[in-house]
Amino acid sequence: MERKEISQAVVKRLPRYYRYLGELMESGVERISSNELSERMKVTASQIRQDLNNFGGFGQQGYGYNVKYLYTEIAKILGIDQNHNMIIIGAGNLGQAIANYANFEKRGFVVKGLFDVNPRLEGVTVRGIEIRNIDCMPEFIKEHNIEIAALTIPKAKAIEMAEQAVACGVKAIWNFAHTDLNLSPEIIVENVHLSESLMRISYNIAKMERNNK
Ligand code: NAI
Numbered sequence: 001m002e003r004k005e006i007s008q009a010v011v012k013r014l015p016r017y018y019r020y021l022g023e024l025m026e027s028g029v030e031r032i033s034s035n036e037l038s039e040r041m042k043v044t045a046s047q048i049r050q051d052l053n054n055f056g057g058f059g060q061q062g063y064g065y066n067v068k069y070l071y072t073e074i075a076k077i078l079g080i081d082q083n084h085n086m087i088i089i090g091a092g093n094l095g096q097a098i099a100n101y102a103n104f105e106k107r108g109f110v111v112k113g114l115f116d117v118n119p120r121l122e123g124v125t126v127r128g129i130e131i132r133n134i135d136c137m138p139e140f141i142k143e144h145n146i147e148i149a150a151l152t153i154p155k156a157k158a159i160e161m162a163e164q165a166v167a168c169g170v171k172a173i174w175n176f177a178h179t180d181l182n183l184s185p186e187i188i189v190e191n192v193h194l195s196e197s198l199m200r201i202s203y204n205i206a207k208m209e210r211n212n213k
Contacts, residue, residue: 006054010054014051015078017041017048017070017074018071018075018078020037020040020041021067021070021074022071024067025068025071029067030066031064031065031066031067032064033064034049034052034065036064037065052065079108080107082108083108083109084108084110084147085112085145085146085147086109086111086112086147086150087111087113087114087115087140087141087146087149087150087165088111088113088115088150089134089149089150089151089152089165090153091116091118091121091124091126091131091152092116092152094152094176095150095152095153096114098150099111100127102127111129112129112144112146113129113132113137113140113144113146114129114131114132115131115133115136116131116132116134117133117134119133134161137165138164138168141168142168142169146168146170147170147171147172148170148171148172148173149162149165149173149174150173151173151175151176151177152176152177153177155178155179158175158177158179158181159179162175162181162183166183166184166187171188172187172189172190173187173188173190174190175189175190175191176192
């Protein structure tokens with residue numbers, strides 16, 4: 001199907017649709033109207049129609065959406081109908097926690113290797129994945145067709161390591177280091193900052209307290 005460019009705002013919402021549709025499928029629901037989906041997701045029905053119309057709609061008047069079809073189509077749009085090989089640079093607390101989370105694999109994100117500078121970590125395995133010396137990374141990326149590198153190292157070395165991974169063929173950086181990477185525009189960078197999320201919580205707590213006074 002010919003698809004027009006989908007806005008980043010819609011792309012941001014797609015994983016949530018995907019999650020809800022997955023839950024509906026698990027509970028045996030075969031079709032759903034935009035109104036019912038709207039009630040469950042606490043998003044307006046018109047927003048849902050608008051979002052899903054972006055890629056052909058998949059809905060039929062009076063029938064609603066075919067849950068399985070929509071689920072499959074969204075997976076294709078998100079590119080999670082295929083596997084993406086990933087490495088983790090920095091096998092400390094965060095890197096190991098990510099490697100330990102088996103569910104990413106269910107979405108097609110396969111952690112192939114973990115890399116660290118600390119020689120004491122070499123040879124240790126996390127969920128069966130071996131931690132290797134960082135010097136092995138360039139060869140490993142090429143050999144294992146690695147698309148994504150998760151960056152879970154201190155910010156001092158983050159830019160250098162991201163550039164190194166990109167030079168070896170990595171297409172995307174999942175950046176947890178607290179620094180902007182400024183890589184060339186064709187490299188996909190997704191910054192994840194849990195502390196920003198927490199700051200939004202603290203802002204809203206403060207707002208709630210002000211309103212209750
Ligand atoms: P950690 O100290 O447990 O692990 C960092 C690991 O990186 C260490 O094992 C270290 O040997 C390794 N390392 C350092 N330089 C390296 C290099 N050039 N190549 C490969 N490995 C290298 O720290 P933790 O708690 O795992 O945090 C890692 C980073 O992630 C920190 O910079 C922290 O600020 C950040 N962080 C970010 C969060 C976020 O939401 N974005 C949440 C938690 C931590």
